[in-house]
Amino acid sequence: MTIQLDATPKAPHAEHDHSICVAEALARAELCCGESGARLTPLRRRVLEVLADSHVPLGAYELVERLGASGEKTPPMSVYRALDFLVGEGLAHRVESRNAYIACGREHAADDVVVFLICDDCGLTTELASHAMGRDLAWAARSAGFSPRASVVEIPGLCAPCAEHRRGPAAGKDR
Known part of the structure; x- marks a missing residue:
């Protein structure tokens, strides 16, 4: 998918x-x-x-x-x-x-999935929306006879500045 x-x-x-x-x-x-x-x-x-x-x-x-x-x-x-x-x-x-x-x-359509990208280090949380994922999840939920209250996905990881910080200044010089 x-x-x-x-x-x-x-x-x-x-x-x-x-x-x-x-x-x-x-x-x-x-x-x-x-x-x-x-x-x-x-x-x-x-x-x-x-x-x-x-x-x-x-x-x-x-x-x-x-x-x-x-x-x-x-x-x-x-x-x-x-x-x-x-x-x-x-x-x-x-x-x-x-x-x-x-x-x-941002505004969300009724069947959008709200996606949060959450940085493990600094906590920065970026909000995205996916209409395609929402449509697919709504279909899967209906197929299972389930009525979701909300469609939210939280994805932990590292934002770009924190990932760069973890790599260290020497990593950027090798490029």
């Missing part, structure tokens, strides 16, 4: 401007909530901002700490409710293997 991914991953690098990620996530959230009639409360907005500012999945208590660092005293249950909202609206994803959350980087 050939797996086609619908987008080229955009892994951040040293010069990466997180403010662009935050602005795009907030614009998408405003549009999504405007269309659905859902309310993007100040806390939901702040939680999404913090998630979009990080390309590493964050746990609820990490979010509480980051919000607290900016002077916001937010109870963990409020953060969990905000996360439930963001996931429910398709604005964030839960990364099961990390018991953490990450801002959603």
